[in-house]
Amino acid sequence: MPSIAGLNRPARAIRSVFRDADSAFWPLAGIAILLIAQATIIVTRAINWDEFIHYGILIDMVSGQRVSALQTLWQRVFAWLPTMPGDTIDRIRYGRAGMLAFELLTLTMIAAIARRFTDHSGAAMGALAWLSAGYVLQHGFSFRADPVVTATLTTALAVLAWRKLDAITALIVGALLGVAGMLTIKAVLYAAAFAGLACLRWTEAERKASATLTLLAIPILAALTFALIHELHASAIAGQVRGASAITSASSTALADNAWHYVFFIGRPNNLGFVVGAISTGLGLFAMILAFPFALKGRSLHQRIALIGMIAIVATPAFYENTAPYYYTFMLAPVAIACVVSIDLARRKVPAMVISALLMSLAISVFAHENRKIISHQKRIDAVATSLFDERVAYFDHADALPGFDKMNPFMSPWGIRGYLANGRPIYSTAMRQRPVPLLLANWHPFISVFAGEEKYFLPEDAKAIRENYVQFEGPVWLAGKTVPAHGSNNSEVLVPGPYTLRGGALTIDGVVRKEGDVLNLDRGHHMLVNSGGSAASIVYGNRLEAVDSLNFSGTWIDF
Numbered sequence: 001m002p003s004i005a006g007l008n009r010p011a012r013a014i015r016s017v018f019r020d021a022d023s024a025f026w027p028l029a030g031i032a033i034l035l036i037a038q039a040t041i042i043v044t045r046a047i048n049w050d051e052f053i054h055y056g057i058l059i060d061m062v063s064g065q066r067v068s069a070l071q072t073l074w075q076r077v078f079a080w081l082p083t084m085p086g087d088t089i090d091r092i093r094y095g096r097a098g099m100l101a102f103e104l105l106t107l108t109m110i111a112a113i114a115r116r117f118t119d120h121s122g123a124a125m126g127a128l129a130w131l132s133a134g135y136v137l138q139h140g141f142s143f144r145a146d147p148v149v150t151a152t153l154t155t156a157l158a159v160l161a162w163r164k165l166d167a168i169t170a171l172i173v174g175a176l177l178g179v180a181g182m183l184t185i186k187a188v189l190y191a192a193a194f195a196g197l198a199c200l201r202w203t204e205a206e207r208k209a210s211a212t213l214t215l216l217a218i219p220i221l222a223a224l225t226f227a228l229i230h231e232l233h234a235s236a237i238a239g240q241v242r243g244a245s246a247i248t249s250a251s252s253t254a255l256a257d258n259a260w261h262y263v264f265f266i267g268r269p270n271n272l273g274f275v276v277g278a279i280s281t282g283l284g285l286f287a288m289i290l291a292f293p294f295a296l297k298g299r300s301l302h303q304r305i306a307l308i309g310m311i312a313i314v315a316t317p318a319f320y321e322n323t324a325p326y327y328y329t330f331m332l333a334p335v336a337i338a339c340v341v342s343i344d345l346a347r348r349k350v351p352a353m354v355i356s357a358l359l360m361s362l363a364i365s366v367f368a369h370e371n372r373k374i375i376s377h378q379k380r381i382d383a384v385a386t387s388l389f390d391e392r393v394a395y396f397d398h399a400d401a402l403p404g405f406d407k408m409n410p411f412m413s414p415w416g417i418r419g420y421l422a423n424g425r426p427i428y429s430t431a432m433r434q435r436p437v438p439l440l441l442a443n444w445h446p447f448i449s450v451f452a453g454e455e456k457y458f459l460p461e462d463a464k465a466i467r468e469n470y471v472q473f474e475g476p477v478w479l480a481g482k483t484v485p486a487h488g489s490n491n492s493e494v495l496v497p498g499p500y501t502l503r504g505g506a507l508t509i510d511g512v513v514r515k516e517g518d519v520l521n522l523d524r525g526h527h528m529l530v531n532s533g534g535s536a537a538s539i540v541y542g543n544r545l546e547a548v549d550s551l552n553f554s555g556t557w558i559d560f
Contacts (some may be wrong), residue, residue: 020349027124046374049399056400071232102151109154115221130336132363134281135328178225197308239332281445288339311338398444428462432495475551480541
């Protein structure tokens, strides 16, 4: 029979954990609380335009359309998403939940790598420092490549940090780096982290020649893995070209020719506001970054090199263009690893319990100010737009918010718009002449501005075609159509053939009087519309279509 003392031993152990203010329990508890909070953000946070774009690429891939082999490998992991119940927003939510698994892997790997430089409690606080950064809390699960590539790269760093430098290590790390390059080209921005850690491992190795061969083999194996996976992935996704890909290849080529200029820059960062936001929502980690140079004191030269290599990526917003908030999920992982030395410096005066509480409280303040309304707007827009058509139709919009339809224009990011304007090809009017484009989702300011008469985001021919061929149907949902003012006429070209319903009054169309509610088919070409009535009248695409909801709200996106 066990003794009373034996029975009390677990209870005493639990009490000792709570009494130890520097125990790893405290950062682990903070991580658990933030993960619970983050699980709710998955459901309540508005879908970002990049998430729509990436889900649209996934839809294209699984439906057999041709997509780029580069930076689309990760979508294969989520090929099951289109089979899930619900609408597009719901399916992206499922995808976000899947991304949470990659975030958990990253947290584990951050702690594992940090353990090379600190104890268990410090390593756990390094992971907490990463998760508590506001942009990571908000975007660590984002449906895009960043969570996947961050997990892949930190796993490779962990293997390099701990495993013996032999052929198996070279094979594992090289393979992971090759996969990371296929996930996103920006994986190269971790180069300093790998170089610094490789230097540390080489100095620790007893057999320098063997260690040298292992480290030299890693980039070779990475390149071979990249080439092999690219070939296999590219051959598996070859398919027909449909939608925007069929008409925007020239724009893409023009943009690719100037990619260096658009991805890297010299001068004031265009995303300086996001840098300020990263600091203001991640004050805990920012304080650690400031303390980092002072915290290196007492570390060996080779540890300093490894740690500086980890934190070096923090400088990338000064020259790398694509540093929107989601980028910080990727960027801050090695930074948090380096900052465990700052945490250790702070722990000389402040216990882990207090540091963990501060990090968690700062993150909870970000959580408390989340905008939870916009996602319902997105669902209502999706419901109205998708209810109008029984089949897959072509449409224009910002970020493929309706991936069940064929988006006929490129992603309207600053990069995409620059490429379109630089190429000088009127892709909107070209698309409208190739096939009917009955729907335009005015869910981005360039569309709103072009309907107001501004042309800075469109070529003149495209701006004219858009203004003359679409009318507002419900909120941001615009349908092909034309409006004729009272006692006026309209003889502009119809670029969207199909059925049209008369609304607002009678019109004389090509010499034939049509009354309100009539439905007639119009071919592509010029048609004379005359309004003899005292109020404006319109022709609107479709057979007496009605909106299933009133989209009388403002706000389609949140600014990250």
